[in-house]
Amino acid sequence: MKITLLAGGVGGAKAAEGLANSRFAEHTKIIGNVADDDEFHGLWVSPDIDTLIYSLGDQIDRQQGWGRKNESYQVLGELRAFGQETWMTLGDLDLATHIFRTHLRRLGVSASEITQRLAMRHGVSMPILLPTDDVVQTRVNTPKGWLSFQEFFVREHCQLDVLDIEYHGVEKATPTPSALEQIVHSDVIVIAPSNPIVSIGAILAVPGIQQAIEASSAYVIGISPLIGGKTVKGPADKMLESAGKSIDSKGIYDCYTSFIDALVIDESDKHDAAWLESQGIKVLVTPTLMATTEDKTRLLTETVEFALLQQKQRAA
Numbered sequence: 001m002k003i004t005l006l007a008g009g010v011g012g013a014k015a016a017e018g019l020a021n022s023r024f025a026e027h028t029k030i031i032g033n034v035a036d037d038d039e040f041h042g043l044w045v046s047p048d049i050d051t052l053i054y055s056l057g058d059q060i061d062r063q064q065g066w067g068r069k070n071e072s073y074q075v076l077g078e079l080r081a082f083g084q085e086t087w088m089t090l091g092d093l094d095l096a097t098h099i100f101r102t103h104l105r106r107l108g109v110s111a112s113e114i115t116q117r118l119a120m121r122h123g124v125s126m127p128i129l130l131p132t133d134d135v136v137q138t139r140v141n142t143p144k145g146w147l148s149f150q151e152f153f154v155r156e157h158c159q160l161d162v163l164d165i166e167y168h169g170v171e172k173a174t175p176t177p178s179a180l181e182q183i184v185h186s187d188v189i190v191i192a193p194s195n196p197i198v199s200i201g202a203i204l205a206v207p208g209i210q211q212a213i214e215a216s217s218a219y220v221i222g223i224s225p226l227i228g229g230k231t232v233k234g235p236a237d238k239m240l241e242s243a244g245k246s247i248d249s250k251g252i253y254d255c256y257t258s259f260i261d262a263l264v265i266d267e268s269d270k271h272d273a274a275w276l277e278s279q280g281i282k283v284l285v286t287p288t289l290m291a292t293t294e295d296k297t298r299l300l301t302e303t304v305e306f307a308l309l310q311q312k313q314r315a316a
Ligand code: GDP
Pocket: 007, 008, 009, 010, 011, 012, 013, 014, 048, 192, 193, 194, 195, 199, 200, 223, 224, 225, 226, 227, 230, 231, 232, 233, 234, 235, 236, 288, 289, 290, 291
């Protein structure tokens, strides 16, 4: 059995941990998002991939959901003293990751290979694949003009209106053979409760990835990142709105219509189930807030078991 998890940062990492702690761990590979990558102080930072690695390696700051635990900020303080912009909070331990990544990158090592080496250092055994080894960067158009994703997200605290979103460089990006092969041979594809526009959208936008999912015989099940019609954290609501989609389960379904077989929604959104089912997809209604390890393991186990059951019934 082969399971694929499409994952962004914080929501994606919670789902990845749920699978890593479940009986499906050995069967799962993750496809992560590289479009939030950016350069700071001459270093290449890949926030969503590092969030996955730090979470699965139990090195994450659990309070924040990102960055390293037991972190210090001496280097950042020194950079500030040099008059550098330090709104991107990069801790000392975290900076070592970015130094190592940048060094390998300059030697011509692929982003996929660098990810593997970082994962190995943190004892992460669940493979993390990249949708592409090329540089793709999400940009957000706001009343202040086009911003990099991190400028919008971290520097501006998602406060600006979102007028438009682009994945810069995506047209020329090549999908990695490992991601395509993983999708083609998957029995179940789980879409994490990640931002559907920037995290999952940027993975799907790499030429060939969405087409491979549509063509695959895998059962595709998404977990909604909305609870009670609201995001748990982050700008998914603004981004759905700017994409002309409603901020509810229907809006999430609209992002994935061409390939989704089932959607997992929170109990507080159960009134959306009838409409979703009328569109021909299956719906699992269950608590989807992942606060504890138990929450994560239960939700992801339920999700994969539901997908396997539905797939069996469909085949019968
Ligand atoms: P980012 O890259 O760090 O912004 O993280 P993701 O794109 O992976 O996830 C962001 C989305 O995760 C937000 O829209 C949140 O609403 C959603 N999210 C975070 N935690 C949870 C959770 O425990 N349950 C659910 N259902 N959604 C969550």
